[in-house]
Every structure is written in structure tokens, then in C-alpha cells.
Amino acid sequence: MNPALEYHNELTRRRFFEGAGLKVGGLALSTLLGKNAFAAPSAAGVHGALPGFPNFAPKAKRLIYLHMNGAPSQLDLFDHKPGLKDFFDKELPESVRNGQRITTMTSGQSRLPVAPSKFAFEQCGKSGIWMSDLVPHMKGIADDITMIKSVHTDAINHDPACTFVMTGSEIPGKPSLGSWISYGLGSESNDLPAFVVFTPSFPKASQAQALFTRMWSSGFLPSKYDGVALRGQGDPVLYVKNPPGVNPGDRRTMLDALNRLNQKNFDRYGDPETQTRIAQYEMAFRMQTSVPELTDLSGESKATLDLYGPEVEKPGTYAQSALLARRLIERGTRVVQILHRGWDQHGKLPTLIKGQCMDVDQPTAALIKDLKLRGLLEDTLVVFGGEFGRTVYSQGTLTKDNYGRDHHPRNFCMWMAGGGVKKGTNYGSTDDFSYNIAENPVHLNDLNATILHCMGIDHSRFSFPFQGLEQRLTGVEDAHVVNDILA
Numbered sequence: 001m002n003p004a005l006e007y008h009n010e011l012t013r014r015r016f017f018e019g020a021g022l023k024v025g026g027l028a029l030s031t032l033l034g035k036n037a038f039a040a041p042s043a044a045g046v047h048g049a050l051p052g053f054p055n056f057a058p059k060a061k062r063l064i065y066l067h068m069n070g071a072p073s074q075l076d077l078f079d080h081k082p083g084l085k086d087f088f089d090k091e092l093p094e095s096v097r098n099g100q101r102i103t104t105m106t107s108g109q110s111r112l113p114v115a116p117s118k119f120a121f122e123q124c125g126k127s128g129i130w131m132s133d134l135v136p137h138m139k140g141i142a143d144d145i146t147m148i149k150s151v152h153t154d155a156i157n158h159d160p161a162c163t164f165v166m167t168g169s170e171i172p173g174k175p176s177l178g179s180w181i182s183y184g185l186g187s188e189s190n191d192l193p194a195f196v197v198f199t200p201s202f203p204k205a206s207q208a209q210a211l212f213t214r215m216w217s218s219g220f221l222p223s224k225y226d227g228v229a230l231r232g233q234g235d236p237v238l239y240v241k242n243p244p245g246v247n248p249g250d251r252r253t254m255l256d257a258l259n260r261l262n263q264k265n266f267d268r269y270g271d272p273e274t275q276t277r278i279a280q281y282e283m284a285f286r287m288q289t290s291v292p293e294l295t296d297l298s299g300e301s302k303a304t305l306d307l308y309g310p311e312v313e314k315p316g317t318y319a320q321s322a323l324l325a326r327r328l329i330e331r332g333t334r335v336v337q338i339l340h341r342g343w344d345q346h347g348k349l350p351t352l353i354k355g356q357c358m359d360v361d362q363p364t365a366a367l368i369k370d371l372k373l374r375g376l377l378e379d380t381l382v383v384f385g386g387e388f389g390r391t392v393y394s395q396g397t398l399t400k401d402n403y404g405r406d407h408h409p410r411n412f413c414m415w416m417a418g419g420g421v422k423k424g425t426n427y428g429s430t431d432d433f434s435y436n437i438a439e440n441p442v443h444l445n446d447l448n449a450t451i452l453h454c455m456g457i458d459h460s461r462f463s464f465p466f467q468g469l470e471q472r473l474t475g476v477e478d479a480h481v482v483n484d485i486l487a
Contacts, residue, residue, distance in 0.1 A: 047194070047224065049186040054456025059487065060381035060419025061188075062329045063181060063455065064336045066322075066364060068356075069162060070209050070343030071412070073390040073405050076117045076353055078413040079149055079434045080130040084116035084392065087433075088400075092393045096435050103156055105346065106395050106406045114433070115394035115403040118350055127424030134357040137365035143424035144368055144377070145417040146485045150428025150437045153388050153409045153444045158209045158344065161387035161409065165444055166215040168473045175219035175464075177448060178335035180473045182225045183218075183464075184457055189332030191290035193228040196328055198321035198338045200232055203355035206342025216337060220466040222272060227337060230324070232316020236291050248288070294327055307370060309362040322363040326370055329380055343386060346395050347404035368417055377418045381454050385414030392433045411437045414447065420454030422487050445479035453481045 075081065092112040106112065119132040124142035131139050155161035160170035167174040175183070178195040187194035197216040202208060216227030230236045242248070266274040297305070297313060300323070311317040318340050325336040340360055345352045364384060371377035389412025390405035397403075411430045417423075428440040449459040452473065459479060463470035 047186050050184055053184050053186075055458045055461060056456055058379075058419070058454065058456025060379055060454040060456075062334055062336075062380045062419075063178070063451065064325050064329065064367070064380060064382045065177065065338070066360075066382065066384040067162075067165070067215075067337065067339045068343045068360070068384070068386040069211060069339050069341045070158065070207070070345075071161075071386040071388050071390060071407065072343045072356070073117075073345065073349060073353060074149070074411070074413040075390060075392060075405070075434050076119055076349065077132055077134060077357075078130060078147060078415075079411075079430060080121040080132075081116070081392075081432060081434055082121075083432050084114060087114040088116055089113045089398055092433065092435075096431065096433050098436075100410065101156065102391070103407050106391070106393070109395070112391075112393035113398045114392055115398050115405070118401060118403075125424060127426070129424070129426055134353060135361045137362045141365050141368045141417070144372065145415045145423070146421045146425040146427060147413060147415045148427045148442055148447075148482075148485065149411070149413050149430055150440050151385065151412050151414050151442050151444065151447060152437060153412075155388070156407050156409050158387065158407075159212070161407075162209070163212070163214055165385075165387045167219065168445055168448055168475050172212075172214045173219050174471070175221045175225065175473070176214070176216050176227065177451070177473060178216060178227050178337055179218040179221055179225040180462070181335050181452070181455060181457075183221050184462055185334060185455065187332070188334060192294065192328065192331055192333050194334040195225065195227040196333050196336050197227040197229040198232070198324070198336070199229060200318040200321045200338065200340055201316045202318075202340055202342040202359060203352075205355060206352060207344045207346060208341040209344050211339055211341065215339065220471070221464060227335075230291075232321075236295050242288070290331070294324065294331065297323065304370065307366040309366065312363070318359050319363040319366075322367045323370075326367060326374075326376070329376065330374075345390070345404060346406065348402065349390075349404050350402060371418065379419045381419045381421070381451065382417045383414065383451065384416075386412065388412055389434070392435055408435070410435060416450075416485070420487060421485050425485060427482070427485050440484070442482055443479065445474040445477070446482055449474045449479040450482045450485070453486070 090113065092114055117132065119134055121130050121132050123129065124131050124139040127143050129142040129147050131142065153161055153164055155164050155170050163172055164170045166176045182194040195216070199211055216229065218225040262274050262277055305312050308319045308323050312319040312323055314320060318338065321338045325338060328336050342356055368377065368382060371380055388407055388409040391408045395404040395406045411434065428442060429438045430436065431438050452459045452462065459472060459474045463472045469476070
């Protein structure tokens, strides 16, 4: 957002006369067709949808994105390769690697020994989706999900890969998926943000990567489309409570005075970020009531709390974040993003991945079951996955019970459930080493195009002018909706 450009667009006579004819014609047409002809679908919220959005009837009205930061091993969770037992500790065939780049963390190893998963797999539900013993609770939702085994990305290291999975670009500064959706579809709530983020706790022994706010930033979009991160310790939002001696009436008086000053500033300079600031102050005021109500779990039944597991009442946990995600979308939040850290297992993978799965397995399955019981899964899209996969060869010492895995962008698994996608479906496949895609590749931009499609948005028509380019979440190269997984 360029304030000087916006000032020019809003205030100059030339800009006024350039658009006057079209605007007046639009008003006349609106009158002829009826006053609601061009009304945004969610205009009742803090900010409505863009004109003409959604582009077509959506299957999903909301998105919950479960990001496993650090890259879970597809070989140990979902991509069953029983034939690898015969290749234990043998060199990865060059015909499989085929000269593809690998990271500097393993390029200096004298060998690339094949490390089969030590975990048992079974086919689950009527769909027969393969899952390992690491995720016993997810086995129970196999018939509610579409498992995509052929996702691939461009980046090979965490920071650019995480930036890419959330913004469609390895270059920082682009809007995140949640910000794009909030910008296009608007808010359904006057009292809670359209886009909320959780960064829950994770096992202390984990090999965790840093998180950056660019993963939920609005980038070059107006800042009101930033994700709002709810904290796991103390107040969910800093200063959500009034300090001692300040009552809500006092806060309202102070805010009204501040808004008048900001409005004078906007009238003088025309900077749209000033309007954003006014809206954010108003939202913060309403959140002083809505956020405490949101985080009060006393009204949840024992059966629901038990469903999410023993840590659901502990602030800051993944389990509580998953339950709050359901409560948020019930209250009109458009996008909820949960980023769970600690999946970067270059060593001691069999031990460390158990801790990660104990954190997320039961609450993730519970979220799907809970949404389904309440009739919310039908129009809520849930996405689960990381930023890339892990190598079939071991990083460091390999034994039957211990191994590590390096980064692998060529293929990994993600699953989707809910509004717009098929139930109990396998899509895509990999070679015998889970090293290359054998069938139906899905680029991350294809995945994002599919998410937008489920939300009623044509990704090719969804852009924002910035730096001389019509910027899109799915980039400037061709991206395709994965129609075969759509319900």
C-alpha cells in the first residue's frame, strides 16, 4: 500500500473525472436493477466482500489451516512404502535421485543410506487410506478426508518454504493466504477479526524452526487484513483488559476522541491506512468483550472437552487452539490458522515425531469430528500439512531404531476435509522410494488455487496491483484447480 498513490487517487480532479462516467453509470444501473444488485454478500461485517465476490457459489465459507511447521515426514505418517525394508542401509539409487539437488546438511555425507520407516501402517476406513501407528486418532477420520500424496514445492529450506506455502512466493512481503481470503470475502463478524492465528506450544525436545509474522501478514494489502495472533499465555490479546480505574465508558470516550483526530487526519491527507487504524481501534474495543467470551470454555460439555484430549483446558496448547478454532468459526471468523512447531527432525526422528504426534493427533481428529457433529464441516474447509517432505535416506547415523531425515521438496503429503472436497479419497502417488511423483502432481500453487475455488474464488481473477504487476496468491505462472478431488 502506497499512501502517496492512494492520496493521489482519492483527491485529484483528474482521477475524479477519469472515473466519474463509469461510477455514475454504475449507480444508474444499480438503481435500475435494485439497490442490492451489487451488494457484498457479507456487508454486515466490519468489512464486506469485494464487489462480485464470491465469484460463484462457494462450497466452503470458512478455512481452518493446520500448518505443521518444520515438515512432517510423509514416509513415517502417510506414504506407506513396505518395499523399503529390503533396501535398509543400502545406497539410494542414482536413478532415483537423478542428480536432483539436496541440502548442504547431507550433500557432504559419504553415503545416502535408505531408511525405511520403523512404524507400522494400516489401511483405514472404507477408503483404505494408509496411516501409521503414530496417528491412531486420525485413522478414525480417514473416510472424511482427501489424502494428497503428490504435493510439491519450489523451496528446499524452511524459511523460504514456509513463506511460499503461506503466501505463494519465496520472497517476503506478499500477503498470506488468510489475508487474501479476508480481503476478497470480507468479515462475517463485527466483534472478532476475520483472520486469527495461533502459535501453540510444542514438545520441549523438538527441533523447532522460527516463525515469522510474514506467514500471516497482509503484505501489500491494507493492514486491516493482517492475521491477529492470539497468545497462549496471559491475556489472549495484549491489553484486552482495561487497566485498574478505567471502565468501559471511559474507554469509549477516549476512543471517540481519538477517532475524531484520526478522521481529521484522513480528511487532510487521504491516507487509507488512517481508516484502517480507526477500524482497528473499534475492533479492539469490541474484542474486550468478545475475546474473554471466546476463551471461556466453561460452556463446553465434558464430552466435547474429552474429545479434544487432556490438554484442551491448558492455555496455549494445540488442543485448546483446535477447540478455539471451532469456536471462532462459529462466531463468524473467516480464516483460522494454527502453526505447530517442532517437525524438523534431522536426527532422532522416531523419538521426536512421537512427541509431535501426541500433541496434534487427537485434537486434529477431534476438530473434524466436532465440526461434523455440529453440521459445520459441510461448509468449513480444513487443511493439514507442512512446507515440504523428508528424504528417504538418513541424515547422520542409521540404525534400525534411529534415523534422521533431511528436507525433501519433491513430494509430500497433505490432506483436506470439509467444504468442497471429496471424502475418503486418495490422490496422487509417488515412486517406491517416496522420492519422485509418479502420478498426479499437485504444486502448492495448485493447492492454493483449489482452496480459493472451494471458497468461491476464481484465483485467475483475484489480483491486486502492486509494483506494476497484477499480483495473485497463485503467482504469475499457470496454476490449476485440482478438480479430481472436488466433491
